[in-house]
Amino acid sequence: MLAYLQNIAVLFAINAILAMALNFIMGYAGIFSLAQAVFFGIGAYTAGYIALNVSDSLLVSMAAAMGISAVLSMALALPALRVRGEYFVAASLGLQMIGVTIFSEWKSVTGGLGGLVGVPPPVIFGYTLTSTSEFLVLALLILAGILVVSALLVRGSFGRSLMALRDSESAAQAYGKNVNTVKTLSVAVSAALASLGGVIYAFYMSFVNVEVFTLEMSILLMAMVIIGGTGTLLGPIVGAAIVMALPAALTYLPFIPPGELGTIQQIIYGSAMVLLMMFRPGGLVGGRSKDKTV
């Protein structure tokens, strides 16, 4: 039972990291990306590849994953500089599709549909992480670190620049904000943070496969952010907890036949989203009021 709960907790922490990273651009900069799972994948594949071929050092994998994700995030930043709103969502959807295709077809690096198998346990300062509880500590430490970094960034001048862009790009420009720099940096930071979720995932599962990095994952992450509260620090964590806890909680309801569990989960997810948007559009941590612009 403890191992099961620890496993859920590790997966929750990974999802919370990804949701927080998405919230950084979605909640603060108003960039609604459907390609977040791609950066999750880049982090996982980078860690897996490095661990299998170069080094099993956790820090090396983290640094490489963050660097590569930040650089590749320019593919997402480019459309973000030109289009907003639903147009950018469509562009990010295209990137998500390209990402999944590359993950499944670039066999020499990603292992293709078979994925990367047998990723060795990571080593940090000479200590090898193997147990679920050790991974849980690692995941929670990284989650806490990202929370601190996010808090520092969004409560400082950069966060104000992001929010200014989100609320009125033309006014932000008229007061000297270099919109291109701010957007590019925000996308790079978000991608780098998301890749850390991928690194933990690759080492924890010791297996990387394209099925986890699909559009469904990107949508689920967006749902976590919206349910928790976009543009709030704790919202994505709350959202991830609810989305992760719901399936686990439903398995303990004796009146739901096991064969129907998946269907009922989908109905509950859907209903919860509809009700939440109707009665609490700002999310659970966000406000009750509907957003307006002045």
Add this chain to the structure above:
Amino acid sequence: MTMPQHDEKVLLEIRNLSKNFGGLQAISDVTLDLPAGVITTLVGPNGAGKTTIFNLVTGHITPSSGTIHWLGEPLMGIAPWRIARKGIARTFQDLRLFSHMTVAENIQTVMERSSWLWQRQTQDMTEKLEQVLQETGLIDKRNARAVDLAYAERKFLSLARIMASDSFLWLLDEPASGLDPRSFDRFVELLKTYAQRGVTICIIEHNLDIVIRLSDTVAFLDQGHILAQGSSDEILKDPHLAAIYFGDR
């Protein structure tokens, strides 16, 4: 921001400026100077091209022909954020406040010119924030979100942002429209104070009271052309211009 050294008295020179939107001629052959320390008002009926001039000066749109020079340097083709950093700031007719940020954050944001990940808050910035909040009467609303402010308070926040920007040319697009008389008087006094401190102001305004009380010079626009320029007395008492303005031509 410190005013760059420049021998000329004219800060902004607009020469033969034209702008077409497809077949629509928004601005045609406009020539206008904004001399340092002078309050210029642009008046004219809706659709005359007043806001288009502001959009052209601030780089939000590019001219079809003509030139704009700031302290002798051409402004055409320069990004809006670079133009802002040269010392030209503007307000918008529809305000475009940072709606979900607090009053204090709205003001802080315009003082932070860096677009990088971190910019240190200086003592000067803190003092400037307090001064602007005090002067605009928004001190008690500093933690209120812009979206939650009353209409007059939003107008003052729009002014507070430009006050905090340390720019020396202000382009104000209908800044006092819809203000109650008491707020209006306070607003006009603030503009006068900043003009006396050396800020050059260009205002688009339909409220003739503000035109009379503030303007050193008035330019009258209609259908993209400047029809006349002079003192507020000369312009507002011209029966031909009045007929155009009130739609009686």
